Amino acid sequence: MGQFEWGGQPHRRFNPLTKEWVLVSSQRTQRPWQGQVELTSAEAALSFDPQCYLCPGNARAGGRKNPHYTSTFTFDNDFAALRPDTPTGELRDGELLQAESEAGQCRVVCFTPRHDLTLARMSVREIKSVVDTWCEEFSQLTSQPNVRSIQIFENRGAMMGCSNPHPHGQIWANESVPDELAREVATQQEYFARHNSSLLEDYLRLEMKKQERMVCANEEFAVVVPFWAVWPYETLLISRRRIASLPELQEDERNGLAQILQEITIRYDNLFKTSFPYTMGFHQRPTDSTAAPGFHFHAHYYPPLLRSATVRKFMVGYELLAMPQRDITPELAAKQLREVPDRHYMESEQPLASSNIPKD
Numbered sequence: 369m370g371q372f373e374w375g376g377q378p379h380r381r382f383n384p385l386t387k388e389w390v391l392v393s394s395q396r397t398q399r400p401w402q403g404q405v406e407l408t409s410a411e412a413a414l415s416f417d418p419q420c421y422l423c424p425g426n427a428r429a430g431g432r433k434n435p436h437y438t439s440t441f442t443f444d445n446d447f448a449a450l451r452p453d454t455p456t457g458e459l460r461d462g463e464l465l466q467a468e469s470e471a472g473q474c475r476v477v478c479f480t481p482r483h484d485l486t487l488a489r490m491s492v493r494e495i496k497s498v499v500d501t502w503c504e505e506f507s508q509l510t511s512q513p514n515v516r517s518i519q520i521f522e523n524r525g526a527m528m529g530c531s532n533p534h535p536h537g538q539i540w541a542n543e544s545v546p547d548e549l550a551r552e553v554a555t556q557q558e559y560f561a562r563h564n565s566s567l568l569e570d571y572l573r574l575e576m577k578k579q580e581r582m583v584c585a586n587e588e589f590a591v592v593v594p595f596w597a598v599w600p601y602e603t604l605l606i607s608r609r610r611i612a613s614l615p616e617l618q619e620d621e622r623n624g625l626a627q628i629l630q631e632i633t634i635r636y637d638n639l640f641k642t643s644f645p646y647t648m649g650f651h652q653r654p655t656d657s658t659a660a661p662g663f664h665f666h667a668h669y670y671p672p673l674l675r676s677a678t679v680r681k682f683m684v685g686y687e688l689l690a691m692p693q694r695d696i697t698p699e700l701a702a703k704q705l706r707e708v709p710d711r712h713y714m715e716s717e718q719p720l721a722s723s724n725i726p727k728d
């Protein structure tokens with residue numbers, strides 16, 4: 369460990385106007401970009417792409433070669449936004465200029481060796497392997513020094529800034545608890561202190577009773593369009609049993625999670641008969657297990673599409689400056705997601721016209 373460099377090493381800066389932090393990792397600009405490549409339908413069907421740095425046996429940036437993996441494959445991101453060997457640094461220039469070094473780890477999880485699949489096109493058994501891998505990674509990273517929170521997420525589709533169509537997700541382990549998670553830890557803790565039950569447990573019970581915003585459910589999990597959804601087809605995936613992190617899932621719950629992940633992504637794809645772009649990720653307790661009473665494991669899906677495979681919602685002007693705004697009601701979004709088939713559409717079917725989707 370040498371001297372911390374503010375110009376080139378990962379750190380977070382404090383915004384005194386909002387009291388929020390921003391992660392600065394300028395060393396990432398060299399990362400390869402394979403996301404904008406427009407695929408022809410013949411190319412999209414390739415199960416192996418010799419140019420893809422995630423396919424089995426191919427070389428990655430820096431010359432490392434992927435093994436000939438047959439299930440999931442996990443490795444340290446070659447262009448990590450966070451690094452475990454980041455030296456400690458702190459800047460306190462009065463009240464207004466505050467920053468701290470941020471150590472951590474960035475992992476990449478390939479969901480399958482098949483270049484042409486997505487979670488919506490994988491079997492429940494294959495998705496279960498991904499769930500098992502996430503569980504192991506969470507446990508392994510929790511045991512690392514200086515890891516206080518772990519964010520598992522997937523960016524799906526070039527529209528969401530995904531740098532490679534090969535099915536994969538990421539795991540960022542942080543030295544700090546990011547603002548988004550910290551807020552949800554605090555609200556759940558506060559609710560738990562008042563009610564002695566978890567906020568999401570009570571919320572799910574309410575939604576199951578009302579049946580207005582439910583999308584799908586199995587014995588172990590349920591998916592709803594939350595009452596307060598921001599993105600047009602935003603959903604919240606909640607465990608039926610209150611647990612706080614992935615490793616607490618029992619075997620049948622892991623299967624249940626695999627099944628519901630497959631179902632919600634199929635429903636998304638069927639909505640506009642397209643490979644539906646989204647950002648999804650799990651919210652889990654910070655690694656200090658005593659720090660989050662009432663915390664309830666869940667996942668958020670934030671998809672940008674509004675009424676066709678190409679028309680998307682932007683969060684711009686008023687949304688950036690004032691508050692989020694949405695175009696269709698959460699109740700209508702839930703109804704549409706409920707009513708599409710739970711079997712994946714066939715490639716031969718044409719993309720859905722926007723005519724039957726209400727305009728704003």
Ligand SMILES: [Zn+2]
Nearest residue numbers: 420423483534
């Ligand atoms: Zn690939």
Ligand SMILES: [Zn+2]
Nearest residue numbers: 552651666668
């Ligand atoms: Zn959350």
